[in-house]
Amino acid sequence: MLKVNFQVLYEDNHLLVVNKPSNLLSQGDHTGDACLLDLAKEYIKEKYQKPGKVFLELVHRLDRPTSGVLCLARTSKGLERIQAQFRQRTVEKFYFAVVSPVPGTNEAYLEHYHWKDRERNRVYLWDTQEHKDAVKVRMAFQIRSKKAGMALLQIKLHTGKSHQIRAQLSHIGSPVVGDEKYGIKSDNQYTRSLALHACELRMDHPTRGERMTFFAEPPAEDPWDVFATETRSTTYF
Secondary structure: OOOOOOEEEEEOOOEEEEEEOOOOEOOOOOOOOOEHHHHHHHHHHHHOOOOOOOOOEEOOOOOOOOEEEEEEEOOHHHHHHHHHHHHHOOOEEEEEEEEOOOOOOOEEEEEEEEEEEOOOOEEEEEOOOOOOOOEEEEEEEEEEEEEOOEEEEEEEEOOOOOOHHHHHHHHOOOOEOOOOOOOOOOOOOOOOOOOEEEEEEEEEOOOOOOEEEEEOOOOOOOOHHHHHHHHOOOOOO
């Protein structure tokens, strides 16, 4: 029996939506480490006793240390139609993040120019277009709670570039707790893992057309347990 280390949130003939654990690759890379895509293919193959190769493709990706809602397509039709929604930006993506220190404003709309150095696997941001290949990225956040020198943010992501949330929050001086790449060194005790979680995804079903919402709570570990009652649902903004 295959040991599934992810939570299945929704499943039908066209979709598989899961809650990806932190520190699990979305897709295989040069490290050769286990990835969610391969594990999900094994899950489908075993559950439905499918012979040969299983069609299953990621519709979008989450960075390795980020946990949360991830959508995979079980048919080529589903893949094409959901990818079209991402291109048209009709998919709504919400995140929870725990940051420290607390931002100076309770809510903000952030807009920066983003460029990724692929050799170093690091993102750089500017307020103006300082690099010819930099592209504009946008997100909004609201503070939902403040405790123990930290703030719980609910984030609406308007674009979806690599390391975007982590880099933008670090750029304003409030990095994600546990972020070794973009964080600022501190004596905060809550540093065991990256406190960034894709909590909610809203999109249209690829064949039925109905609007669907998928939600997953953050892991039951620090620093999330400090905000356990505030992360059981999202609010609209």
